[in-house]
Amino acid sequence: MLNDPKNDPKSWEAYFKDILRRFYGPSNMKDIPDSYGGDFGIECYSFSGHVFQCYLPEQISDKEKLTKLQKDKIRKDIQKFTVKNVKKFAQLFEGMQISRWILATPEYYDSDMAMYCSEKSGKVRKLGLSYVSPDFQILLQTESDYRTEVRALQRDSYQLLLNxxxxxxxxxxxxxxxxxxxxxxxxxxxxxxxxxxxxxxxxxxxxxxxxxxxxxxxxxxxxxxxxxxxxxxxxxxxxxxxxxxxxxxxxxxxxxxxxxxxxxxxxxxxxxxxxxxxxxxxxxxxxxxxxxxxxxxxxx
Known part of the structure; x- marks a missing residue:
């Protein structure tokens, strides 16, 4: 049994992947291990066209610092998704189109990130990449977007965090x-x-x-x-x-x-x-x- 999944980045990644497996089903998820081409810029994806990058910032108490860290993370990993690893992604997603690129993070401030993600999404759509859907969007999600799955995991596998x-x-x-x-x-x-x-x-x-x-x-x-x-x-x-x-x-x-x-x-x-x-x-x-x-x- 794991303790607090927010203790370190690897624990957060494992925790959020467990959430996604419950949401999509194990047969509808594909993990991207670290050994796959090094720093690939995503950590898993669903066969319905959603890719995920898990991110645990060093701190989440300062709103401005948190937003800056998350914007920097999105900028760097979208660069990998659309420029650095285009050939690898074209091969990996052959026959698929990705409609959502999602940063899985413990907390964010929607008002500060919405415009940034919208602007970035538009730039990605204009690139005309074979594996990017015309309705492509960059999103941020937290565990609160998967309440049913989180409750089941906390009940069965992770430390029960009571507020x-x-x-x-x-x-x-x-x-x-x-x-x-x-x-x-x-x-x-x-x-x-x-x-x-x-x-x-x-x-x-x-x-x-x-x-x-x-x-x-x-x-x-x-x-x-x-x-x-x-x-x-x-x-x-x-x-x-x-x-x-x-x-x-x-x-x-x-x-x-x-x-x-x-x-x-x-x-x-x-x-x-x-x-x-x-x-x-x-x-x-x-x-x-x-x-x-x-x-x-x-x-x-």
């Missing part, structure tokens, strides 16, 4: 002050599992994780409903075991019981959803602990 609001310590403190009655159960339980001098610190920590955990669940409910259902089922199953152990097994300390059940929950989730980030899994772990301490009516 939800995290909770800072001061936000947790404000929430505690506004929800004192809601936190009565945790106030009763914490002294039995935490040293007295650490109760306030642990309470703040758990509430912070609890709120972040709720945000994560809300995000999953909307964007990844199948994963939300799976995680909820695993949590509810483990919570029932936890409550049953406190009713039937008095031989172990509460902290040890909670730790054992939460470790089992982590193992269960990792087995069912191996692409979940470790940080998100840790948030779920502490969120479940906090949720149980806050809501469960059982005392120990």
């Amino acid at each position: 939800f609001s995290h909770v800072e310590e001061d936000m947790a403190a404000d929430w505690i002050s506004q929800n004192l009655s809601f936190l009565k159960k945790i106030d009763l339980k914490l002294p039995k599992i935490v040293d007295p001098d650490k109760i306030d610190q642990m309470k703040s920590f758990l509430v912070q994780k609890y709120l972040g955990y709720q945000n994560l669940l809300d995000h999953l409910r909307v964007e990844w409903p199948d994963i939300h259902v799976t995680i909820n089922a695993l949590i509810n199953n483990r919570r029932s075991y936890l409550e049953a152990r406190f009713l039937t097994d008095c031989s172990k300390q509460p902290g040890a019981v909670i730790q054992a059940e939460i470790q089992q929950l982590k193992d269960d989730i990792s087995s069912e959803i191996p692409t979940l980030k470790k940080t998100d899994l840790e948030l779920i772990k502490y969120g479940v602990i906090a949720d149980w301490l806050i809501r469960c009516p059982l005392d120990f």
